[in-house]
Amino acid sequence: xxxxxxxxxxxxxxxxxxxxxxxxxxxxxxxxxxxxxxxxxxxxxxxxxxxxxxxxxxxxxxxxxxxxxxxxxxxxxxxxxxxxxxxxxxxxxxxxxxxxxxxxxxxxxxxxxxxxxxxxxxxxxxxxxxxxxxxxxxxxxxxxxxxxxxxxxxxxxxxxxxxxxxxxxxxxxxxxxxxxxxxxxxxxxxxxxxxxxxxxxxxxxxxxxxxxxxxxxxxxxxxxxxxxxxxxxxxxxxxxxxxxxxxxxxxxxxxxxxxxxxxxxxxxxxxxxxxxxxxxxxxxxxxxxxxxxxxxxxxxxxxxxxxxxxxxxxxxxxxxxxxxxxxxxxxxxxxxxxxxxxxxxxxxxxxxxxxxxxxxxxxxxxxxxxxxxxxxxxxxxxxxxxxxxxxxxxxxxxxxxxxxxxxxxxxx
Numbered sequence: 001x002x003x004x005x006x007x008x009x010x011x012x013x014x015x016x017x018x019x020x021x022x023x024x025x026x027x028x029x030x031x032x033x034x035x036x037x038x039x040x041x042x043x044x045x046x047x048x049x050x051x052x053x054x055x056x057x058x059x060x061x062x063x064x065x066x067x068x069x070x071x072x073x074x075x076x077x078x079x080x081x082x083x084x085x086x087x088x089x090x091x092x093x094x095x096x097x098x099x100x101x102x103x104x105x106x107x108x109x110x111x112x113x114x115x116x117x118x119x120x121x122x123x124x125x126x127x128x129x130x131x132x133x134x135x136x137x138x139x140x141x142x143x144x145x146x147x148x149x150x151x152x153x154x155x156x157x158x159x160x161x162x163x164x165x166x167x168x169x170x171x172x173x174x175x176x177x178x179x180x181x182x183x184x185x186x187x188x189x190x191x192x193x194x195x196x197x198x199x200x201x202x203x204x205x206x207x208x209x210x211x212x213x214x215x216x217x218x219x220x221x222x223x224x225x226x227x228x229x230x231x232x233x234x235x236x237x238x239x240x241x242x243x244x245x246x247x248x249x250x251x252x253x254x255x256x257x258x259x260x261x262x263x264x265x266x267x268x269x270x271x272x273x274x275x276x277x278x279x280x281x282x283x284x285x286x287x288x289x290x291x292x293x294x295x296x297x298x299x300x301x302x303x304x305x306x307x308x309x310x311x312x313x314x315x316x317x318x319x320x321x322x323x324x325x326x327x328x329x330x331x332x333x334x335x336x337x338x339x340x341x342x343x344x345x346x347x348x349x350x351x352x353x354x355x356x357x358x359x360x361x362x363x364x365x366x367x368x369x370x371x372x373x374x375x376x377x378x379x380x381x382x383x384x385x386x387x388x389x390x391x392x393x394x395x396x397x398x399x400x401x402x403x404x405x406x407x408x409x410x411x412x
Contacts, residue, residue, distance in 0.1 A: 003380075004408075005380075005404075006376075006380060009376055012100055015092055015096040015099060016096055018088075019089065019092040022088035022089040022092055023238075025085040026085035026086050027231055027235075030231060033082075034224070034225075034228045034274070035270070036067075039274045040053060041053060046066065047066070048073065049072060049073060050069075051067045052067055053065060053066045069214065070202065070214050072206075075206040075207055079203070081196075081199075083196055086187070086191040087191070090185065090188035093181060094181075097125070097181060101125065104372075105118040105121050105122055106118060106318055106319075107370070109122070109171065109174045110169070110174075111169060111170055114168065121169065125174075125178060128162070128165075128166075128178065129178075129181060129185045130185075132158075132185060132186060133186055133189045136158065136186050137194075139155065139158075140222065140223070145222065148222060152226070152229070156257075156261075159256075159257070160257045162179060162182055163252075163257060167252065167253050172244075173247045173357075175247065175252060175256075176237050176246065176247045177238070177240070177241060179256050180236075180240075183233065183237070186226075187227045187234070190226065194219060198216035198219055202216055228271070229263060232262070232263035232267060233259045236259045236262075236263075242357070244355070245354065246298065249298050249300055254297055255294050255297050258294050258297075265283040265284075266283065266287055269284065315365060319368040319369055319371075321410050322403075322404075322407040322412050323364060323367075323368040325403055325407035325410055325412065326402075326406040328364075330399050331367065331399055331400055331403045334392075335378075336362055338378070338385055338390040338391075338392045339378070340361050340362045341390065342356055342385075343355045343359050343360055343362070343366075344361075345362065359373060371407065371412070372404070374400060374404070375400060375401065378397060378400055379397050382397075
């Protein structure tokens with residue numbers, strides 16, 4: 001008989017794999033075209049309307065590339081569009097958000113101290129992504145469009161505010177993930193609502209024999225530049241759930257803000273290099289200082305974001321089902337002895353300073369809260385304890401499986 005928990009985990013794995021693959025394709029093409037655009041050179045034989053050209057060598061052959069600032073004189077017979085990399089990345093990421101954070105809202109999404117219900121947390125999650133795009137788009141269409149540096153500063157302030165806002169309702173892990181999704185939504189919406197429609201207008205003008213207006217290219221270029229500078233922070237935020245030092249600290253939202261600044265300094269180095277502006281090594285010095293500040297902030301007093309009062313707080317209805325299921329007493333005696341040397345409020349295993357992924361397994365409330373993770377990591381698989389360092393026995397793993405399945409049969 002198929003186990004729904006195992007199927008659900010494989011679904012999450014498949015979506016994560018798809019998300020990584022599509023993100024690689026999108027990021028690769030984005031970085032390539034920004035570097036290509038910045039590296040264009042003038043030539044005496046450029047056709048009318050061409051902004052510049054570049055010669056490249058790859059895979060045993062030479063490529064001669066020319067860019068038209070608005071459009072060529074006539075519509076080419078073959079035209080390659082770059083859009084599905086962006087759309088596929090966002091769609092797979094949205095599906096992954098639903099599978100992991102919405103379906104597991106009680107565990108991964110909502111901070112207990114927020115007092116939100118599961119439905120309210122999911123509603124805030126979804127609404128915030130759309131709201132972010134609306135605010136950003138209005139900013140880009142305001143008078144700030146002619147002042148790109150000031151626009152970027154205002155956008156940075158918006159991202160910092162959203163990071164702080166997310167910490168008020170979500171766990172640290174969910175805050176980081178949502179800030180990344182918030183930013184990625186802006187990036188994909190730039191492609192879907194601005195860049196692609198503007199390109200279609202230019203193509204339609206060419207087909208109709210009209211001369212396209214230059215404003216469409218300038219607008220698309222601004223949004224594409226924003227996407228370029230936002231890419232590296234989004235990658236960090238998407239990976240952050242593996243690193244409690246980033247997401248489970250007092251100042252996780254400030255850490256996220258500094259990561260955005262690091263993304264700017266790193267991209268500025270490469271963009272300047274590709275544009276022929278030399279190697280601006282000072283950007284790496286600033287990046288190191290920002291990273292040092294992140295390390296310092298991560299060592300601030302530890303906050304167990306989703307589990308501060310897990311020993312004293314009242315159990316949720318779902319947790320109560322697991323705590324009252326057949327076999328819980330046996331599992332509650334097994335898990336602390338096999339797992340709490342690392343998964344504790346003050347870990348005592350050498351080299352472990354904070355509970356991995358901020359998962360605590362000391363009390364009965366902790367165990368009921370992390371039931372599914374225990375089942376998957378120590379019951380179905382032998383992922384935990386790592387290398388079975390605490391010598392968890394097969395009979396104990398069977399006890400975990402019996403308890404979890406009993407709880408699910410009871411409606412857990």
